Amino acid sequence: MPILVILLALLVSLVSAETIQDVFPRVTAEFGEMVSIPAGSVFFLNTVTGQAIPAKYPPWTIFQPGSYKYSFEPSAALPNGNYEFVLIAKDPVGNSQEFRYSFNVLVPETMIILMAPNSIGYSKATPFNVTVFTNKISTCKYSGVALSGFNDIKGKLFDITGNETSHDKVAFHIIKTYDVKPDFPKRLYVVCNDRDGRDVFKDFLMHTDPNPPTxxxxxxxxxxxxxxxxxxxxxxxxxxxxxxxxxxxxxxxxxxxxxxxxxxxxxxxxxxxxxxxxxxxxxxxxxxxxxxxxxxxxxxxxxxxxxxxxxxxxxxxLTLGLSIRVNSPAKFSQDTAVLLNVTTNKRSYCMYTGNTGSDPTSFTDPDAALSTDIDNLDRTHFKDLGVRSSGNYTVTVLCIVPEGVGFEAQEGQLTYTFIIDTNPPAAPVVNALSPICDNVLTAGFFATDSQSGISHYNWMVGGAGEVFNNGTSESGNVSVSNYASGASLNLTADMTYVFSVTAVDGA
The missing domain is CATH 2.60.40.10 (Immunoglobulins)
Incomplete structure (x- = not known):
């Protein structure tokens, strides 16, 4: 059987897997006798991905009496990872044996850095130049779709980059007049072949933004x-x-x-x-x-x-007194779930009490605390008052700044009234001006709401099944002389024209 001694470049110990900083590590196998190593029987196996990269063939050889050395390199650059060098050799009488040696490849990968239009891929105008920098001398290609490698036919050489034929390589790579429409970002895929012979990949999302912010x-x-x-x-x-x-x-x-x-x-x-x-x-x-x-x-x-x-x-x-503001509930609301939200201009604690004319039961017992207390001061104070029926409500808030927080102890009180109105207003009464003498339609409307009052009216006017114009009125008086398009009304005798009005209350 052949006897093998592995001599690996940069090898220090044969006890554990070594880390090699070379993407083309040379492995030398030394035998004590002449052996045959057929083509295809030597390869570098990535133990994680299972990819086998064959060795260049034939090997370099050095033969001396009692020492037969065969040196191998991978046929392609090895990506970083864990590898086994696998060799099958035969001695002169035909005995074969498989030999394995484990090692790691760890070479810092080439960085591809976007330099222009800026480092995050945004340009003020289009078209623009794209510049990428590689920290190792490289040749680069780009595409609008993902590339499988430097030799992928979908890739196009940068306008300024290394020479693909002579393999001259540079560190700055430029695409001239790259076009990206505003609001339509474009993905730029880049692959570079570096001086180590490895392909490195990067993609950037490119944008054009022509408008300054406000x-x-x-x-x-x-x-x-x-x-x-x-x-x-x-x-x-x-x-x-x-x-x-x-x-x-x-x-x-x-x-x-x-x-x-x-x-x-x-x-x-x-x-x-x-x-x-x-x-x-x-x-x-x-x-x-x-x-x-x-x-x-x-x-x-x-x-x-x-x-x-x-x-x-x-x-x-710092001379200001304590002020209180109620942020919710709104003065008029349809929402029956009531959250009392109070802010103060100073850190304080607050209490409240309340009642309603329609429901004489208080919200809580007098002097009930909000979310703050003397040991938990804040400028924001809140309390869930639960679900309430339609009606008029009054809440009184008392807030206190304890002595020692400001210049002196302070307190303030605010009474706040709000209305929950879940009932629609009465249907409006519409008084249209008749007869019509000019190409103008005029009407007045009136409605009532006993709780939150009338906020405004939504109206529309038309005739013969057609809507001429529409709008909003707070006063309840409208004169319409134009169609919604802006053209003047052209009214016809003996035709009926109709105003449709909806009253909207304060809630």
Whole structure:
């Protein structure tokens, strides 16, 4: 039987699988006698995928007395992974034996990095140049569909890249006049063959965005009426973008965008960093008691467009008293499920009581707590008041700032009335002007609602089964001289014209 000693490039120990930083590792098999190694009997087996890459044939050989060395390389670059080198040899009398040697290939893969139109694939206009960078010298192709490899016939060479024939390779690769229509992003598939002989793949979603963003902003809290529970005097600046943006701010009107302070998480190379809501905490001087501060905000979208610069003012007034606002329920509502939601300008705790003319039973016992208490102060307070029937309701809210939270203990009280109205208003009475002398149709309407009153009327007018025009009126008086298209009415004698009116109540 043939006796084999494996000599692997960069081999240190034969006890465990070695890690090789070479995609074309050379394996040398040394025998003590002449052997035959038929073509196809030597290969590199990926032990995870099961792919077998044959060795180049014939092998390199070095024969000396008592030593017969055969050196093999894979016929293609080995991807990173775990491998077995498999060799079947026969001695001079025909005895055959299989030999295996395990090793790992770990070579850092070539990175394909998008450089233009920008690193996240957004352009301000189309067509545009696409530039990718490879950190190893490579030749690159691209396609609009996924590519199986560098030799895939669907791939097209970049306009500037390595020479496919001479195998000259470069690090920057450019596609000229790449076209992507706005609102129709296009997937760009790239495959590069690097100097290691390996194919590497990357795809990018390319966009064109010709429009700059618009923004709005607000401070919370506003005004700042107290020190926070922890930390310095501050307010949160929240910016709302018409599309995902990243933002900067400054107190100096003369600062350019690049001079401004970036919001937390600012990173234009990260698609995830662009958000429709951006927040930054703005601190104020510790000795501020009452002052107004002005800030300027500007944002950029994914294509690099800048929004108009927005001015926002914030008042800091530590002399303000406690104020209370009821956010829900609405003054008039059809919703019978009642959530009492109250905000205060200072951290406090709140209690409430309430009753109704139609139902004299109180919501709760007097002085019932909302979601806050003396050990749980907040600016937002709420309580589920359950399902209520149609009727008029009054709730009184009492809020208290304990001593030590602000400059002194404070309290405030607010009485709030709301109406639940589940009944429709009475049918409106319509008085149309008759006879008609001109090409104008005129009518007045009137309806009543004993609970939430009449908010407005929805009307339409027409004749002979055709709707001429329609609209909304709060006053209940309408004169119509045009069709909905804008053309003047052309009325016919002896024809009946009809107004149809629906009254809408406050709920």
């Amino acid at each position: 923004i709005d902003a607000l401070f919370t809290p506003s005004p700042v009426a107290e020190y926070p529970e922890t930390g310095p005097l501050s307010s949160t600046l929240r910016v709302f973008g018409s599309e995902p943006v990243q933002c900067r701010y400054t107190p100096n009107i003369n600062h350019t965008y690049q001079d401004m302070i970036v919001f937390p998480g600012f990173d234009t190379s990260s698609l995830e960093a662009f958000q429709t809501i951006n927040e930054a905490t703005i601190g104020f001087p510790e000795d501020t008691v009452k002052s107004t501060f002005t800030y300027y905000v500007q944002c950029e979208d994914r294509a690099g467009h800048l929004s108009p610069k927005l001015e926002k003012k914030i008042d800091v007034d």
